[in-house]
Amino acid sequence: MKTNQKKAWLYLAPTIIFVTLFSIYPILRAFGMSFQSGSLIDLTWTGFNNYKYIFNDPEFWLAIKNTLLYAVISVPVGLAISIMLAWIIFDKVKHKALFETTFFMPYVTSTIAIGIVFRYIFNGDYGMLNFLLRAVHLPAPDWIDDPAMSLTTIIIFGIWSSLAFNIVILMGALRNIDPNFYTIADMYGASGKDKFWRITMPQLVPTIAFLLTMNIIGAFKIYTSVYALFNGAAGVGNSGTTAVFYIYNKFQTVGTPGVAMAATVVLFLIILFATFLQRKMMKKIGEN
């Protein structure tokens, strides 16, 4: 049984070559560059200066603050709505596939294109949303052009986009729950509420933990939807800037790749920490 089939390396070669060049090398390079200053063609060692720079840069803190706020608000709200909708579809609706197909649409469609549509729906003057809000006498803020509203607009768009993936995964998990649980519960006359909180929710916990991590990681990487909503900017006066926006700006526009890479390393560590936390959480749940 101690065979060593060296030909395996032949089959793995393309993957290993590409992964080394475009996944492993760039991580190490990013780490190295975060200690260097100058332009891309003329980098010199600078120690921890880039890290000092970003930690003293109010724009960096704004980006981190926005990204965190976005994650902390949009993820739980989006997940709660998704659980509610998935449960309704699973429990009450006959044409499950129809609703699943409908809710999944945003997942496959281009964020840029839909962002343009949202920019238009959110328009302060002639947008559909404000028309509806005015019709019911609610305040109609300037979603796009008011810097104070940027983050709210990004969050709403983020929640809208996140439902698709969440609902489909939750539906998959709901289908996997042993139907006998519900049959027995019915025999004992359990109410709908009881069934949801005592059978469905506990069974969904691993899936919810998984979605929480995926969503939080996704939230930390938010970029394209902001770009689309505000036509290439991060909101008026950079009010809606995010971590990736900051990195892009420092890398491409300002031309300080070292600073950009320092911010990348920080973002990477935050994401790694979130993943680690989720692993711990899953283990705890597994033990119980």
Add this chain to the structure above:
Amino acid sequence: MKKIRLGVVFSYIILFIFAFITVFPFIYMILGGLMNFQETTSIPPTLIPHHFEWSNYAKVFARAPFGRYFFNTVLTATVTTVVSLFNSLLGAFAMVNLRFKGKGVIQMVMLSLLMVPGEAIIFTNYNTIAHLGLLNTYIGLVLPFLTSIFYMYYLQSYFGSISTTIYKAAMIDGASDWDYIWKILVPMSKSGLFTVGLLSFISGWNSFLWPLLVTNEDTMRLLNNGLSAFASDAGSETQLQLAAATLTVLPILILYFIFRKQIIRGVVRNDIKG
């Protein structure tokens, strides 16, 4: 009894409201792309255009090379899909059916790389591509995406369910590995490969940040970059922006409606594993 009924009605109302919110932007996009300029900015907003302005589409094609964007997008999405599928297929085969020293290490490295966010390496990859002089080329657009650990991992779980006794039987019958891959493994996992292919094509179609970095010539842009540039250039002409957005979304939406079952099943299977 009455209380339960009320609950059902209430659930349906919530469901329909959210379904409407989900679908509305798509409907509005398509309708808005057929309005004239006054209709798109009227107060109260117009929902159904008085007269379908199909000429908006002619204008979009006249203003920006959308035909070229389409070609670029289809080409790069197809090449990345085919090549990355091929590479992950070979890799997954080796990981499932062959025994070799270092397998555990490879598996561990691959799994930890799955956690690396693309955004963390995209800028240094830009650096590499720039050094190779591949900015504004098709090769530059596809090169970092010619293999996918994610798909390899996915296929591994797929191939794992095909019994290894089949592999051993094929070997005894004198088949080569290459024969086994193409005559047994591929036909037996056709649906899995197809789903992975679809998902890869869709994500290639929707890619944005990478092409934004490595191209700045109009002729090399992909659809989404062309669209966002067009949206800035077309400025206030909302109806043209919406028509262009429709052009970008509609092909994928059609593909989605045809293969919705495979796509949804593929995503669920993909991600439950984490």
